[in-house]
Amino acid sequence: MAVxxxxxxxxxxxxxxxxxxxxxxxxxxxxxxxxxFERRFxxxxxxxxxxxxxxxxxxxxxxxxxxxxxxxxxVILPPYTFIASISAIVFAGATPVFADIHPETYCITAKSVExxxxxxxxxxxxxxxxxxxCDMEELSKVAEKHGIYLISDAAQAVxxxxxxKGIGSYGIAASFSFQNSKNLTSGEGGAITTNCDKLNEKxxxxxxxxxxxxxxxxxxxxxxxxxxxxxxDLIPEQLKKRTxxxxxxxxxxxxxxxxxxxxxxxxNDTHARHLFFIRIHEDKLGGITRDEFxxxxxxxxxxxxxxxxxxxxxxxxxxxxxxxxxxxxxxxxPETPVCEYxxxxxxxxxxxxxxxxxxxAMEYIAKAACEVYEELSKSKGGAE
Amino acid sequence: MNCxxxxxxxxxRDRWGTIGPLSVSTGEAIAKKLKANPAxxxxxxxAALESTLRSLELSFxxxxxxxxxxxxxxxxxxxxxxxVPVFCDVDKDRKISVSSAESCVTDxxxxxxxxxxxxxxxxxxxxxxxxxxxxxxxxxxxxxxxxPACVDCYACVIAFPSSGVAVANEFExxxxxxxxxxxxxxxxxxxxLVFDKILGGDMRISEWQAAIIADIVENDKEYCCGIEQxxxxxxxxxxxxxxxxxxGRKLNYEKSDFPGACAVLWGDIPAFC
Numbered sequence: 001m002a003v004x005x006x007x008x009x010x011x012x013x014x015x016x017x018x019x020x021x022x023x024x025x026x027x028x029x030x031x032x033x034x035x036x037f038e039r040r041f042x043x044x045x046x047x048x049x050x051x052x053x054x055x056x057x058x059x060x061x062x063x064x065x066x067x068x069x070x071x072x073x074x075v076i077l078p079p080y081t082f083i084a085s086i087s088a089i090v091f092a093g094a095t096p097v098f099a100d101i102h103p104e105t106y107c108i109t110a111k112s113v114e115x116x117x118x119x120x121x122x123x124x125x126x127x128x129x130x131x132x133x134c135d136m137e138e139l140s141k142v143a144e145k146h147g148i149y150l151i152s153d154a155a156q157a158v159x160x161x162x163x164x165k166g167i168g169s170y171g172i173a174a175s176f177s178f179q180n181s182k183n184l185t186s187g188e189g190g191a192i193t194t195n196c197d198k199l200n201e202k203x204x205x206x207x208x209x210x211x212x213x214x215x216x217x218x219x220x221x222x223x224x225x226x227x228x229x230x231x232x233d234l235i236p237e238q239l240k241k242r243t244x245x246x247x248x249x250x251x252x253x254x255x256x257x258x259x260x261x262x263x264x265x266x267x268n269d270t271h272a273r274h275l276f277f278i279r280i281h282e283d284k285l286g287g288i289t290r291d292e293f294x295x296x297x298x299x300x301x302x303x304x305x306x307x308x309x310x311x312x313x314x315x316x317x318x319x320x321x322x323x324x325x326x327x328x329x330x331x332x333x334p335e336t337p338v339c340e341y342x343x344x345x346x347x348x349x350x351x352x353x354x355x356x357x358x359x360x361a362m363e364y365i366a367k368a369a370c371e372v373y374e375e376l377s378k379s380k381g382g383a384e
Numbered sequence: 385m386n387c388x389x390x391x392x393x394x395x396x397r398d399r400w401g402t403i404g405p406l407s408v409s410t411g412e413a414i415a416k417k418l419k420a421n422p423a424x425x426x427x428x429x430x431a432a433l434e435s436t437l438r439s440l441e442l443s444f445x446x447x448x449x450x451x452x453x454x455x456x457x458x459x460x461x462x463x464x465x466x467x468v469p470v471f472c473d474v475d476k477d478r479k480i481s482v483s484s485a486e487s488c489v490t491d492x493x494x495x496x497x498x499x500x501x502x503x504x505x506x507x508x509x510x511x512x513x514x515x516x517x518x519x520x521x522x523x524x525x526x527x528x529x530x531x532p533a534c535v536d537c538y539a540c541v542i543a544f545p546s547s548g549v550a551v552a553n554e555f556e557x558x559x560x561x562x563x564x565x566x567x568x569x570x571x572x573x574x575x576x577l578v579f580d581k582i583l584g585g586d587m588r589i590s591e592w593q594a595a596i597i598a599d600i601v602e603n604d605k606e607y608c609c610g611i612e613q614x615x616x617x618x619x620x621x622x623x624x625x626x627x628x629x630x631x632g633r634k635l636n637y638e639k640s641d642f643p644g645a646c647a648v649l650w651g652d653i654p655a656f657c
Contacts, residue, residue: 013396021392025596028545029610054427057586068626071444071466083567083579084586091585093444093466093630180401187401187590188427212620214627215460217430221546223392223592308577316568316583325443325466 003301004360008353011185012238017230024222033225038191040232041176044159045168047193049200052220052228053207056155056177059190060088060125062216063151063173066202069094069122071327076116077125077153078108079310080339080347084177085127085153086311094122095326098312098334104263105129106277106342110138116334117142123149128157128167130349131183131272132265136162136170143171151175158184159235161270168193178224181352183238183274184231186224242273242355245362249276249355252366258284259369275349278304278369282345288376294348296372302365303351310336310343387603391595400591403566407594411549413601418530420540420551422558425594426565429523429548429609431587432541433461433497436521436550438585439560440538442467442494444632449488449496449518451480452617452637452645458497458523459616467494468631471617473644478613479505481644482512495519499613501540506533525611527601543609544600547593615649617642 024033034052042050053059069075070093077085079098089096100112106129113124124143126134136152143150150171154160158176160167168174173196178189194200202213209215250261260279265271280290290306297304311317312332323329354361395406407425414423426432442448444466450459452471459469470493473484479500495518498509506522513520519538524530527542527549534540539561540551552558560582562571568584569576600607621627622635639646 009399011399011401013399015396018389018393018396021396021592022389025388025392028596054431055586055588068629070626070630072629082577083583087567087583087585090583091465185401187395187404187592188588189590209456209460212624214463214621214630215430215456216464217428217433217457217461217548219428219546221590221593223546223596224590227592314579314583316579316581319581319583321438321441321443322583324441324445327444 004358004364006301006303006354006357006361006364007351008356010353011180011231012234014230017227020226020229021223024226028222030222033222033229034220037225037228040229041191042193044232045166045174045193047166047169048195049193051192051200051203051207052225053190053192054218054220055179055188055190056175057084057088058216058218059175059192060085060151060153061092062203062206062218063175063192064089064092064094064123065206065214065216066199067123067149067172072120073122074118074120075123075125076113076121078127078339079312079334079336080106080308080343081127081129081153081311082155082308083311083314084155085125086317089125090322090325093325095328096330097121098331098336100336100338103338103342105132106347107132107134110135110142113139114142117146117148121146121148123151125151125153126171127153128160130275130277131157131160132262133157133160133162133167133269140171156182156274157272158182159239159270160272164268169195172196173199178228183272183352184228184235186227186231189220189224189228238356239273243271245355245357246271246273246276248359249362249365252362253278253369256366256369257281258373273355274352276355278348278350279346280348285373286377287380288373290345290348292376293372296376297368300368300372302368303354304348307347307349308343310339388595388599391598392592395591395595402588402590404591404594406591406598407589410594410598410601413598414527414549414551417601418551419532420535421553421555423549423551424558424561424565425589425597426548426550426587427589427593428546429541429543430457430461431565432548432550433457433523434465434585435561435564435587436539436541437461437465437467437495438564439557440495440519445492446494447490447492449485449493450616451499452642453478453613453615453648454497454499455523455525455611455613456616458499460621463622463627463631466630468633469622471637471642473642474648475644476648478648480509482508484644485512489516493518495521497521497523499523501529501531501534503531503533506531506536510536525609526607543611544597545607545609547589547597549597615639615645
């Protein structure tokens with residue numbers, strides 16, 4: 001079977017976008033495009049306010065600063081996520097605390113969060129991993145019970161929906177990323193959504209260096225806002241295609257015992273489909289490891305990678321500067337057996353643009369999974 | 385605007401989002417133009433300043449000397465990284481008064497930020513910095529303010545429209561600033577998901593913004609970022625509970641503590657002081 005294209009050209013831009021980009025370039029000090037983008041993005045998320053900013057990392061930091069969460073405080077997050085989730089917490093001055101994830105969705109669980117809450121805990125940072133909504137209902141209950149904030153790291157979840165409403169309308173606030181690989185992009189960029197008027201005012205005060213606020217120079221440029229407006233127009237069609245392909249691929253993988261897709265989301269939830277995870281079941285691979293499997297898939301032209309290492313693996317979390325900044329040492333030996341296992345033996349994901357390819361690409365991926373198993377089994381000298 | 389249009393059309397066509405060919409080549413062009421060391425483009429001048437301060441590992445417990453009349457980002461960025469901005473007076477030319485700065489030095493002082501690239505001022509402040517074993521950082525509102533003396537500082541931040549540049553004068557400084565601006569990644573490894581020595585932030589520039597800087601630099605265009613110096617020492621932000629939580633201190637300056645600044649801004653110490 002010939003290798004089909006599994007590397008959709010990204011980002012998708014309409015050529016006509018250049019006109020609004022030029023208009024923005026001629027009026028960089030204005031807010032025409034940022035204001036319009038914020039209005040439309042708030043609407044997309046069923047949120048009262050949206051604030052554009054420089055990127056998803058500073059979005060989290062701005063939320064924490066706006067809530068005056070910092071030195072001496074703890075923020076709970078999952079260890080299976082991009083490093084930006086934790087650097088934002090550290091840069092705001094708070095101490096990150098790890099809580100384990102769900103074995104099938106890889107999202108943080110309410111039960112594990114509750115097990116690590118202390119008197120210093122001020123917030124939960126729930127990462128909507130790959131675009132899949134976390135169980136925000138259960139997490140909200142825990143947050144309310146303990147009088148702490150629930151913040152959504154929706155960097156990978158633009159256009160995600162939870163229980164019929166935009167993912168950005170849950171918790172005290174949500175952060176979004178528009179970095180180049182994201183489903184909505186302006187090269188770099190970010191946004192915050194919130195229903196809290198006070199938080200909205202505080203964050204805007206910081207971004208505009210308003211008197212009384214610690215000013216932070218993390219605004220989104222007018223050009224980027226113009227680019228994002230163009231991208232918003234394309235999201236519905238793109239999400240439709242991503243969802244169709246994801247469901248098709250999940251179906252193709254079903255009969256294969258050693259790989260599986262994640263379970264489907266609830267009916268009134270929408271997975272934003274930034275990442276398609278393929279769970280690799282080493283116990284059914286007859287001695288083949290997840291790493292060997294993904295490397296072999298890559299050689300066949302399937303853009304499959306092993307994903308994140310657990311954050312607690314990284315030496316930078318306990319370097320002198322971090323410890324000095326926090327006045328505290330991050331616990332990098334947490335009780336997170338699920339993360340420990342899936343990050344080293346199970347998780348893999350396709351490149352973010354794979355779900356924008358054609359049907360034959362999905363068929364090729366499933367076929368490649370079977371071929372890889374056969375070939376590796378032969379070379380290991382004993383298939384089941 | 386034809387030249388900028390072409391650049392923006394190229395970004396649209398080429399799909400580079402960040403740390404692309406335009407931001408890299410423009411950094412090189414700036415370094416060449418200024419006859420300086422590598423220049424790094426970031427998403428704002430404030431981000432350039434923050435990356436610079438973090439590359440010096442400044443945080444809680446550290447102090448940075450800032451002028452009482454200065455760009456707000458000077459002292460605000462110190463506060464953002466957890467340092468205390470310690471304010472000194474200025475002379476009639478709005479430059480840092482070295483005698484006032486001397487009285488600000490403690491064993492916690494790690495750096496001094498100046499908004500002036502005036503050669504004599506830089507020379508004097510460099511000597512001051514060397515004497516006290518602290519770093520001199522410059523914060524300029526335009527590339528046209530840069531002077532050859534600026535190579536004597538640790539790093540020079542330059543504001544551009546909706547973006548910023550850090551010109552580092554030692555390669556080690558450049559490496560540090562780069563890492564802090566790109567999630568802790570070293571210069572040669574852009575896509576890694578393995579993070580080793582530095583827990584960096586996210587301060588990268590988009591190619592869109594880089595196109596604007598490239599156009600300015602190539603065509604020697606005048607520009608204005610709308611940044612003005614203000615009297616910062618008595619900002620309410622520095623006497624807030626949040627500031628005290630983040631830095632360990634509340635500041636309690638009054639305008640009358642800075643007669644030079646008052647003279648520059650208001651002609652004399654205002655009656656309300």
